[in-house]
Amino acid sequence: MKKLLMLLAIITIFVSCDVAKKIIDKNLPQEEDQTEDVLAEITGEKKEVVVDTNITLLSKKEIKKIKKERERQDKIARGDTLSFVKKKWYQFFPKREDRIVSYPKMYSEKPKSILLIYPWNRSKNQYASEMYLINISKELSQKGYYIIPTMLTLEKHKQDTMFSSHYIKNDEIRKYKEEFGVDAVMFLTIYSLSKPWWSTNINSVAEYCLISTSTTDTLFYRKADFNYDSPIPPYKVNKSAETYEMEPRTIPLFGTCFQMQRSVFMDFPYGPYHKKYLKDQKKFSYQKEMRYKIDARPS
Amino acid sequence: MKKLLIIVFSLLFLGACSNELYKYYDYDNLLYAYSSREFSEKEIKKFSKKYSRIVDSPKGKRNLPPPGACVEYGYLLFLQGKTKEAKEYLMKEAIIYPESQVYVNSLIKTLGL
Numbered sequence: 119m120k121k122l123l124m125l126l127a128i129i130t131i132f133v134s135c136d137v138a139k140k141i142i143d144k145n146l147p148q149e150e151d152q153t154e155d156v157l158a159e160i161t162g163e164k165k166e167v168v169v170d171t172n173i174t175l176l177s178k179k180e181i182k183k184i185k186k187e188r189e190r191q192d193k194i195a196r197g198d199t200l201s202f203v204k205k206k207w208y209q210f211f212p213k214r215e216d217r218i219v220s221y222p223k224m225y226s227e228k229p230k231s232i233l234l235i236y237p238w239n240r241s242k243n244q245y246a247s248e249m250y251l252i253n254i255s256k257e258l259s260q261k262g263y264y265i266i267p268t269m270l271t272l273e274k275h276k277q278d279t280m281f282s283s284h285y286i287k288n289d290e291i292r293k294y295k296e297e298f299g300v301d302a303v304m305f306l307t308i309y310s311l312s313k314p315w316w317s318t319n320i321n322s323v324a325e326y327c328l329i330s331t332s333t334t335d336t337l338f339y340r341k342a343d344f345n346y347d348s349p350i351p352p353y354k355v356n357k358s359a360e361t362y363e364m365e366p367r368t369i370p371l372f373g374t375c376f377q378m379q380r381s382v383f384m385d386f387p388y389g390p391y392h393k394k395y396l397k398d399q400k401k402f403s404y405q406k407e408m409r410y411k412i413d414a415r416p417s
Numbered sequence: 418m419k420k421l422l423i424i425v426f427s428l429l430f431l432g433a434c435s436n437e438l439y440k441y442y443d444y445d446n447l448l449y450a451y452s453s454r455e456f457s458e459k460e461i462k463k464f465s466k467k468y469s470r471i472v473d474s475p476k477g478k479r480n481l482p483p484p485g486a487c488v489e490y491g492y493l494l495f496l497q498g499k500t501k502e503a504k505e506y507l508m509k510e511a512i513i514y515p516e517s518q519v520y521v522n523s524l525i526k527t528l529g530l
Contacts, residue, residue, distance in 0.1 A: 231516040
């Protein structure tokens, strides 16, 4: 009996709530569209009343067809014209592209001197920028380019911290032609340079962008994700008494940085001081975004 | 004996095939130390002595000091107050690498040499 009473009470509460809501809704002032065309009233003009009468109902098949057509047009606009099979094929067997196709402006503008702007260090390593700068300047010099002295680039950054890839904008590049007399400027963003304690792998991710100082066109672009996982040290340490020793924990990081630059600039066109200058146009080139992995752990 | 000879010859051959344009010696260690430490005047003297090998005994295919080395050495000499020698090295860079002319001129101006 009690249960029945409880049920009845609950039902009456629910019903009363609904009734109350209806009453409130009825008594609320209704919003009416009272906007009038005041201008038309003053000038006495009569505006045509546009009535949207042509509504066509599409079948599911037609809607699907339109959707497909739109997706196809979007793909063409994005430049994604390859079929699924071809895309997968090129993913595993990338198409060989000559350097003249990949870096046409490097051969047309022929830069001779490069300024390495202090990198934007987004990694957690305090000295990642220095490690990158030293290794890149060496690598590009060996490729036959004139690189503005790294020591003085570091000094310039010490004096003015705005001299960094983080702050310099594209339209400010031209001034470096007057100040340093360089043909191109390299911007660098370091995303990571680390070795987790639980792993033997050293990971380094960075983005390189070489921009012409005369046209501000991008001459070379690469984003590289480099992994070094090997018991063989990536770098031969100079242990002579005449030099300064690096900290033991920085050696593998510096070495990875060194190996990374070798891989990243492997397909970089040769500079004017190299005997292969302008003769490497038909040699291979890598993709703009690369993943490198040196994995030589003993099995 | 034969094997040893083959190894020696192959090593010599590989050594001769080195594709490096310049010899950097211990440039990595030196520059990394320079960027990560604070050097006193005495230490700068020591540092430039160590650096001098890169400039004064060049090796590699071009048999010239690497790009920027003369400027860096000149700058180190300037920090020690040897302005005359510093200017000489800066001028040497502009002769070896004509692309550096603009930079060297502006550096001479800013250093007041």
